[in-house]
Amino acid sequence: MRTQVAIVGAGPAGLLLGALLHRAGIDNVVLEQRSADYVLGRIRAGVLEQVAMDLLREAGVAGRMDAQGLPHRGFEMAFGERRLRIDLHALTGKQVMVYGQTEVTRDLMDHRRLSGRTTVYEAEDVQPHGFDGDHPWVGYRHGGIGQRLDADFIIGCDGFHGVCRSAVPADALQTFEKVYPFGWLGLLADTPPVNEELIYGHTERGFMLASMRSHQRSRYYLQCLLDDKLEQWSDEAFWAELRRRLPADVAARLATGPSIEKSIAPLRSFVAEPLRFGRLFLAGDAAHIVPPTGAKGLNLAASDVGLLAQALTEFYGGSVAGIDHYSRRALARVWKAERFSWWFTSLMHRFPDTGGFGLRMQQAEFDYLCGSVAAQTVLAENYVGLPLG
Ligand code: RFL
Numbered sequence: 001m002r003t004q005v006a007i008v009g010a011g012p013a014g015l016l017l018g019a020l021l022h023r024a025g026i027d028n029v030v031l032e033q034r035s036a037d038y039v040l041g042r043i044r045a046g047v048l049e050q051v052a053m054d055l056l057r058e059a060g061v062a063g064r065m066d067a068q069g070l071p072h073r074g075f076e077m078a079f080g081e082r083r084l085r086i087d088l089h090a091l092t093g094k095q096v097m098v099y100g101q102t103e104v105t106r107d108l109m110d111h112r113r114l115s116g117r118t119t120v121y122e123a124e125d126v127q128p129h130g131f132d133g134d135h136p137w138v139g140y141r142h143g144g145i146g147q148r149l150d151a152d153f154i155i156g157c158d159g160f161h162g163v164c165r166s167a168v169p170a171d172a173l174q175t176f177e178k179v180y181p182f183g184w185l186g187l188l189a190d191t192p193p194v195n196e197e198l199i200y201g202h203t204e205r206g207f208m209l210a211s212m213r214s215h216q217r218s219r220y221y222l223q224c225l226l227d228d229k230l231e232q233w234s235d236e237a238f239w240a241e242l243r244r245r246l247p248a249d250v251a252a253r254l255a256t257g258p259s260i261e262k263s264i265a266p267l268r269s270f271v272a273e274p275l276r277f278g279r280l281f282l283a284g285d286a287a288h289i290v291p292p293t294g295a296k297g298l299n300l301a302a303s304d305v306g307l308l309a310q311a312l313t314e315f316y317g318g319s320v321a322g323i324d325h326y327s328r329r330a331l332a333r334v335w336k337a338e339r340f341s342w343w344f345t346s347l348m349h350r351f352p353d354t355g356g357f358g359l360r361m362q363q364a365e366f367d368y369l370c371g372s373v374a375a376q377t378v379l380a381e382n383y384v385g386l387p388l389g
C-alpha cells in the first residue's frame, strides 16, 4: 500500500491529524494496534481548550461537541478550609469545554469512516523504517500477514509506549522526565455531578478532583499511593474517601452509584527532543506526557497535530519551512504546558517527602493566588490554553 502520510496510532492525535490532512486533500493511512472498541473504552481526558475546539471545528468534526459539550467559564479550588473560584472568562475572555476524550475519539472515528480514508485496526508488529532517507515505510502484520505501507512521511502518534520514539537512534534523542510519588484513582459513574463547575481540592488526605462528562455522568479522582491496587478500592471505599476530601457543604450533596469504570494512573512529566528525525515526526503522548492536573495532555496532542497539519500542507504546496520549524514551534508550547502542569500538580497534591516547609510553601502560594488578580490571571491564561504560536 502507498500513501502520502502514514500515521501510527488512532488516538486523538492520529485521528485528528488524519482529519486535518483529509481536509487539505492529503492522503493518509492510520495504523492502530488495538481494536476501535478498545480505543473507545479508555476513559481519559475531559477538558478541551480553545485551540483543540478550533481544530475540531476546522476538521469538520465539532457538530456533536458544539451541541452536547458543556462550556465552563470557571472552576473552583478548595485548599483546606478555603475556597477560590477562578473566573476563566472574566480573567481571559475565554472558556473551556467539558467534552470527553471518548466522545472526541468517537466523532473522529465516525468522520474518518465517512471520509473513506483507510484505518487498519489490530495492526501488529508495526515498525517504521527508512525515515532517514526520502522513502520511509512502515512494516506491520495484519491478520497474520506481513504488510508494507510506503509513504512520504511517518507520523508517530502512538502514545507514550509506542514504537516510533523507540525506533529513533538513542543518540539522536534527548529525554527529560519527572515521576511523581503518587497516582490518580479515577471513577466514572452515572450520577449527576456534585457541582456545576470542576472542583480541584488539596486536603490533608491528598488531592481530589470533582469533574464530569455530562449533566448525568460524573468523573472523580483521588490522589492515591503508587502501589495501591484497584481491588483495594471498592466503590464504597472510593465514595467514602471522596466524601472526606470534598468541602463539607459539597459532600452533603454528593450522589453516589455503581462505577462504570475505575482505574489508577501514575503521574509523570516527560518530554522527548527533538520531534523530527528525517521523515519521522512525533506528536502527542508519543513525544511528551504531562500530569493530568492541568488537563493539558489531549490539548497538547491537538496543538501538535494542528502545527503538523499546517507544516505538511505547506510541504505539498512547495515549501519545507513548516516541517523544518515543527519541532521548535511545538516544543515551545509543550514546555509551557509542562511548566503549568508541574506547577498545578505541585500546588494541589500532598507530597510525602517535602515536610512542613513544602506544605507552608503550598499554603503561601494558595494565599497569594487568593489575594492577587495577577496570579489568578496567570493560572487562568494557562488553563484556557496558550495560543498555537
Ligand atoms: P493515545 O491516546 O495514547 O493514543 C495512542 C494510540 O496509539 C496506539 N499505539 C499503537 N498503534 C500501532 N502500533 C503500535 N506499536 C502502537 N502503540 C500504541 C495506542 O493503542 C493508541 O490508540 O495518545 P495521543 O493520541 O497522543 O493522545 C493523548 C491523550 O490520550 C492524553 O494526553 C490525554 O488522555 C491525557 N489526559 C488529559 N488530557 C487533557 O487534555 N485533558 C484532561 O482532562 C486529561 N485528563 C488524561 C486525563 C490522561 C489520563 N490518563 C489515564 C493517563 C486523565 C487521565 C486519568
Ligand code: PHB
Pocket: 044, 045, 046, 047, 198, 209, 211, 212, 219, 292, 293, 294, 295
Ligand atoms: C477529567 O474530567 O477527566 C479531567 C478534568 C480535569 C483535569 C483532569 C481530568 O484536570
